[in-house]
Amino acid sequence: MLGHQIKVELNRILNGKQIIKWLLLIFVFPTIQFFLIKDNYVFYRQLDLFLRLNSNFVPLLFPILVVLVYTTEFVGEQKNNFIQYTRIRIPLSTYLLSKLTTNAILSFIIAFFITFIPFVFAMYIEPFLGIVKLYPTEGNPIPYTTFEQLLFLGNLPYGIIYSLWVGLNGMMYATMALLLLMILEKPFIALSIPFIYYLMTNYITQALGYDQFSPSYTIFPFSIAQQPMWTVFIPFSILFIILVILGFYLKETMYIRYE
Structure with a gap:
């Protein structure tokens, strides 16, 4: 049932x-960045060019970009009370889980290509x-960044x-x-919280002098010196715990919420 609903x-x-x-999400900002x-x-x-292509716009707007992939489509269904009609033929848990799974698949793919296309x-x-001229280092230090530890595997494996x-x-x-949209049913607040969380945790970690644990630097580590690979999993783990809590809360309240 779930697999069929995801296909639908x-x-x-x-x-x-x-x-x-x-396609606009994937190509517009890297193209603008390239000409800048x-x-x-x-x-x-050449890797320096890739690092620069993924600076500025994409790191700043990252939570907004991935939310635009699919999540906003759910807003219309909530406003039109579409969920009440689907409950007649599809279990509510299956319906919501299919939405979450579809959202996860599509946002993963688009976020992957937002990075991989500029790499290629x-x-x-x-x-x-x-188009771009490469200069000899002439003794200038190359600013190595996190994830370049993977270059021993080769350029393509690193990029993938x-x-x-x-x-x-x-x-x-x-x-x-x-998840927040399903729980709060207030689109503006629900869609704003991930971006606010992203900005606030960036500000707090940098204000406390723990830049290496900033979400933006652990996803796009191009404005900070190379850090140990384990550092990138700290904010990721915190975000994962938040998602687990939100998921359990939705599971416990969804039938009350969508009566």
């Missing part, structure tokens, strides 16, 4: 309008185009693993938003 939901959401929206940085920075490696461009396409990490975090923030 995916078939429903995979339409031209949604695909255009997802291509002549204004010194690049020693920077590492494999741009060298043929020759890192993009999977961004995808996983994107899935978590999108899930947080949808």
Whole structure:
């Protein structure tokens, strides 16, 4: 039943309008960023270009971008009381879980490609185009960043693993938003909380001098010196615990909430 409902939901959401929206999420900000940085920075490696492509817009707006993938679609169903009609033919738990699963799948995929497409461009396409000039280091230190520990596996495995990490975090923030939307039934508040949480934890960790545990630096560690890999799992684990608590709360209250 759950698997069938997930397929139904995916078939429903995979339409031209949604695909255009997802393509814009994937390509617009990296493209703008590329034209902003291509002549204004010194690049020693192709990887430096990739790191710059994933700075500024995407790290700042990350929770908003992943929420736009699918979560906002649920708002219309709540406003139209669509859930009350579906309960006649689908168990409420199956319906809500299918929504959460679809949201997780799509937000993971889009967040992955938001990172992986710029990686492919920077590492494999741009060298043929020759738009960006690489400079010899001439003794200048290269600022290595977290996750570059994976480069011993090769450039492509590094790009895939890192993009999977961004995808996983994107899935978590999108899930947080949808759970809050199901619990609070107040779209503006529910969709704002993940972004506020992201900004506030960034501010608090940096104000206390624990920048290495900032959510933005553990997902997009391009503005901080290389940190041990274990540091990235601290904010991730906290977010995971929050999701578990929200999930249990929804499970205990959903039948009361959607009477």
